[in-house]
Amino acid sequence: MATKRVTGSQAVILSLLEEGVDTIFGYPGGAIMPIYDALYDFDKQITHILTRHEQGAVHAAEGYAKVTGKAGVCFATSGPGATNLITGIADAQIDSIPLVCITGQVASPLLGTDAFQESDVVGISMPVTKWNYQVTNIEEIPEAIAKAFYIAQSGRPGPVLLDIAKDAQVQELDFEYKKCTKIRSYISEHPVDPFKVKEAADLINEAKKPLLLFGQGVIIANAEDELKTFIEKTGIPAAWTLLGLSALPSDHPLNVGMLGMHGNYGPNIKTNEADLIIAVGMRFDDRVTGKVSAYATNAKIIHLEVDPAEINKIVKVDVGVLGSAKKSLPMLTLNVKENKHEAWLQEFRDCDKIEQEKVIQKDTFPTKEGLTMGEAVRMVSEKVNNNAVLVTDVGQQQMIASRYFKFTQSKSNVTSGGLGTMGYGIPAAMGAQLGAKDRTVCCFVGDGGFQMTLQELGTIVQNKLPVKIILLNNNFLGMVRQWQQLFFDRRYSFTELQNPDFIMITNGFGMPAHKVSKREDLEAGVQKMMEHDGPYLLEVVCEKEDNVFPMVPAGASVSDIILEA
Amino acid sequence: MKQEFIITVYSENHIGLLNRITINFTRRKINIESLTVSASAIQGISKFTIVVNETEDRVKKVVSQLEKVVDVLKAFYHTNEEMVYQELALYKVQTESLYESDQIEQLVRKSGARILEITREFTVIEKTGHKTETQKMFDDLSQFGVLQFIRSGRIAITRDPIERLSEFLKERDALLESMD
Numbered sequence A: 001m002a003t004k005r006v007t008g009s010q011a012v013i014l015s016l017l018e019e020g021v022d023t024i025f026g027y028p029g030g031a032i033m034p035i036y037d038a039l040y041d042f043d044k045q046i047t048h049i050l051t052r053h054e055q056g057a058v059h060a061a062e063g064y065a066k067v068t069g070k071a072g073v074c075f076a077t078s079g080p081g082a083t084n085l086i087t088g089i090a091d092a093q094i095d096s097i098p099l100v101c102i103t104g105q106v107a108s109p110l111l112g113t114d115a116f117q118e119s120d121v122v123g124i125s126m127p128v129t130k131w132n133y134q135v136t137n138i139e140e141i142p143e144a145i146a147k148a149f150y151i152a153q154s155g156r157p158g159p160v161l162l163d164i165a166k167d168a169q170v171q172e173l174d175f176e177y178k179k180c181t182k183i184r185s186y187i188s189e190h191p192v193d194p195f196k197v198k199e200a201a202d203l204i205n206e207a208k209k210p211l212l213l214f215g216q217g218v219i220i221a222n223a224e225d226e227l228k229t230f231i232e233k234t235g236i237p238a239a240w241t242l243l244g245l246s247a248l249p250s251d252h253p254l255n256v257g258m259l260g261m262h263g264n265y266g267p268n269i270k271t272n273e274a275d276l277i278i279a280v281g282m283r284f285d286d287r288v289t290g291k292v293s294a295y296a297t298n299a300k301i302i303h304l305e306v307d308p309a310e311i312n313k314i315v316k317v318d319v320g321v322l323g324s325a326k327k328s329l330p331m332l333t334l335n336v337k338e339n340k341h342e343a344w345l346q347e348f349r350d351c352d353k354i355e356q357e358k359v360i361q362k363d364t365f366p367t368k369e370g371l372t373m374g375e376a377v378r379m380v381s382e383k384v385n386n387n388a389v390l391v392t393d394v395g396q397q398q399m400i401a402s403r404y405f406k407f408t409q410s411k412s413n414v415t416s417g418g419l420g421t422m423g424y425g426i427p428a429a430m431g432a433q434l435g436a437k438d439r440t441v442c443c444f445v446g447d448g449g450f451q452m453t454l455q456e457l458g459t460i461v462q463n464k465l466p467v468k469i470i471l472l473n474n475n476f477l478g479m480v481r482q483w484q485q486l487f488f489d490r491r492y493s494f495t496e497l498q499n500p501d502f503i504m505i506t507n508g509f510g511m512p513a514h515k516v517s518k519r520e521d522l523e524a525g526v527q528k529m530m531e532h533d534g535p536y537l538l539e540v541v542c543e544k545e546d547n548v549f550p551m552v553p554a555g556a557s558v559s560d561i562i563l564e565a
Numbered sequence B: 001m002k003q004e005f006i007i008t009v010y011s012e013n014h015i016g017l018l019n020r021i022t023i024n025f026t027r028r029k030i031n032i033e034s035l036t037v038s039a040s041a042i043q044g045i046s047k048f049t050i051v052v053n054e055t056e057d058r059v060k061k062v063v064s065q066l067e068k069v070v071d072v073l074k075a076f077y078h079t080n081e082e083m084v085y086q087e088l089a090l091y092k093v094q095t096e097s098l099y100e101s102d103q104i105e106q107l108v109r110k111s112g113a114r115i116l117e118i119t120r121e122f123t124v125i126e127k128t129g130h131k132t133e134t135q136k137m138f139d140d141l142s143q144f145g146v147l148q149f150i151r152s153g154r155i156a157i158t159r160d161p162i163e164r165l166s167e168f169l170k171e172r173d174a175l176l177e178s179m180d
């Protein structure tokens, strides 16, 4: 490749182009101005989305990464710009989302002098990044960016941050780009050990009541088909974690629903009846396991996992199969016998019947006066033929949407799982829409979380992103209120909100909005939103004190899941 | 049960890595009893020797987290019994107290310590050993007045006949090659 004399800033943009970047979310400021200046000449190749807050940029980058599987890229200036990214970076770290964050930094001679807008971003972001690096020498720019993309996207993905000193942005170098394909100290993916596969297959062939639990690892590895082939051959019921949603169609006969605190009754209660648990690309989060000492008490455990540190981290496993699910699942499929577990599967259907009667019918087809979140979610899901990208914020609406929204294709669920970041939804939805331009993006958000990042409505309107926002307004910080009701004697300490006129606010941003508070208006409201060409907000006034059930109370065993209060 | 473990980390010699490594301990509220960082026998590779008092389960988990750090090549953990280890201590005493009796000289001889420097005012004594030994020396010298005392972090070497790092690097190179 012929070299070309360019500035550090141009090298940054050229490197991003080499990595196939087409979208950047960001916010300019002093220390990153040279890079923004270089970006000005590349508006044909790269769409830059100017958010209204750096937190919006980083969550948007996460949403983009979730639906595309590619690294989301964001820019921020030094000091406050960079620190505003931190929540989103922490979110991406715990949810294994590939991000490349580029921050400007004060010129290298000023480092450590408390210069204007200097903050130790490498230090601050260290605990929440997969890797980070400060570039002070211009020659390092292409290599650092190549490394950043390789690390962010390979193995178990995660966020990386590059902090580029302003002097390095303006000096010149001979630009040459080489993609990074390996790093001596970093093995992204270990080869699958065939002996472990054999051990696992033996356990599977013997099991009477096997249950497969799958998480986001399946989606990251693009192993959805491999998963399906495996369960269809073995007839093993499969349950998804919150982040595993959409990896298998919702209506697949072996899909027995969601694990976790507000997951489905069957998969939770059956975890302790199963004699074998096959965990694929999931990490036994405490919201999934409940009380660990009372978890999977009758089961041997097989764990298919790409990250060696996850095996035996929370639960002791009988067989750990290290490596990508894309590789280990087909090897496993080859080694297992064809099987059917009809009676065992029937037990899940029986559980579902109980849950339908006690919870789901009441949630999704209520007869009481007030609107429920469940009926709104069901209605939206039906209107999009169960084939949209679901984006949720955090709280009751997140759990309800995750329970009742239905999926047809993978990479259709965007939510903040590990960190539970309120304010994630709206910006993540705009990133998801940019990553999946041809798909419908439906974002469910509570009245609390909406007010954390609602300024991004401006970004959505400016960029004409046709996001459908469903604001489920219960006038409370609902999930916290639910806990107060159940575990704190109904002492509603600081959870009631005096809300603004959301319709007026949304209209103020130039976005059409409509409010429904009666059941008979709901369907028409949803219909109108879906027919509207462009972004739209539908406010649904919900029952104020509804609760999400089933629930595994904090600290309880999955067997102690409750269906009603 | 908590006991002393020696964690050895081999890493690329990159800036900020000490921080990346120690935050893994801080985050889990594990106290680092001793820490030594230096160049290893192989050029460009640093070696961290970290002593903690913890349960084996927690040590095992922190070690697997350390191995996840991108610039870390390999991390091991061992019990004290599995390693030969040393610390170095320096003691500064008044030279006058050496003249007053032969007790300090006896101490130095008996404990295998040595005198590094003698000036008109002070004498520097060096002793290597386990912490209990360097501590005993300090206690014994205390009656004569110790002007200054400093102890290094621990360094340690396995009882294995093979050099673990070079073995590991060979395997790693093979693995990287197989990935092409």
Ligand SMILES: Cc1ncc(C[n+]2csc(CCOP(=O)(O)OP(=O)(O)O)c2C)c(N)n1
Binding pocket: A393, A394, A395, A396, A397, A398, A420, A421, A422, A423, A445, A446, A447, A448, A449, A450, A472, A474, A476, A477, A478, A479, A480
């Ligand atoms: C940034 C942040 N702050 C606080 C919390 C704690 N929290 C979890 S759910 C919740 C209530 C959310 O209320 P709302 O957005 O109205 O949604 P709802 O639960 O009513 O659906 C709160 C405060 C959080 N998850 N994130």
